[in-house]
Amino acid sequence: MGRLTDQLPHARIRDAHAVFFDLDGTLLDAYQSHYRVYGHVFRPLRRPFDEAAYARHYSPNWYLFYERLGVPRELWPEADRLWLHFYEQEAPASQYGADDLLSAVAASGRVLGLVTAGDRGRVLRDLQRMGWETRFQVVVCGGDVPERKPHPAPLTRALALTRMSPEVSVYVGDTVDDVVMGKAAGVLTAGVLGGFTSPEAFAESAPDVLVESLTDLVAILSGHEYPDPGAV
Numbered sequence: 001m002g003r004l005t006d007q008l009p010h011a012r013i014r015d016a017h018a019v020f021f022d023l024d025g026t027l028l029d030a031y032q033s034h035y036r037v038y039g040h041v042f043r044p045l046r047r048p049f050d051e052a053a054y055a056r057h058y059s060p061n062w063y064l065f066y067e068r069l070g071v072p073r074e075l076w077p078e079a080d081r082l083w084l085h086f087y088e089q090e091a092p093a094s095q096y097g098a099d100d101l102l103s104a105v106a107a108s109g110r111v112l113g114l115v116t117a118g119d120r121g122r123v124l125r126d127l128q129r130m131g132w133e134t135r136f137q138v139v140v141c142g143g144d145v146p147e148r149k150p151h152p153a154p155l156t157r158a159l160a161l162t163r164m165s166p167e168v169s170v171y172v173g174d175t176v177d178d179v180v181m182g183k184a185a186g187v188l189t190a191g192v193l194g195g196f197t198s199p200e201a202f203a204e205s206a207p208d209v210l211v212e213s214l215t216d217l218v219a220i221l222s223g224h225e226y227p228d229p230g231a232v
Helices: 009-014 031-042 051-057 060-067 073-087 098-107 118-131 153-162 176-185 201-207 214-221
Strands: 016-020 111-119 138-142 169-173 187-192 207-209
Touching: 009 111, 009 207, 009 214, 031 051, 031 073, 031 176, 060 073, 060 207, 073 118, 098 111, 098 214, 111 118, 111 153, 118 138, 138 153, 153 176, 169 176, 176 187, 176 201, 201 207, 207 214
Parallel strands: 016 111, 016 169, 111 138, 169 187, 187 207
Antiparallel strands: none
């Protein structure tokens, strides 16, 4: 195999040895679930919140989200408690093509990992609910390292635990913060539309590839031609 850095993005992703995924919005169709939960959280905290603010300020690092919404730091622990409490009422479905993509990555012999900002207890419950609890060779959650997305530390930890080099790895996510983290960690980045981020925002963050759905990523990983919808 040649140097992956000498190849076009699709070919580099096709030849990647490891694929790491975000969870919420990428593998789980979580946009509306999280919106409902945050609505429940901010109501008793008397913070103004609507879908426009949600779309404009969302970050998988919820502390950045709190900051952008002007939530005082002293309320963050209570907001965290309320979020986990209200999320217990939610059961977001998988994104279209998620099971097929995870199966394809596993069948190809690539390392399969999960790097998410979510609380570990909540994430493990979601993985069990979806039947994905044994899918991943590594699961890095929020709090496993001191830094959070978009800092590269969570992804760097996953790379270290799997002994994979960034040059032969790809991170798949649905937000600008996912792309920023992946680039900072030195891996290839694949943006997936249909989650928490608009095509325009993705275009500005410039992932190596941008796909409309997870099924399109299956085609890229298997070496089939696929045009990026954002031409990034």
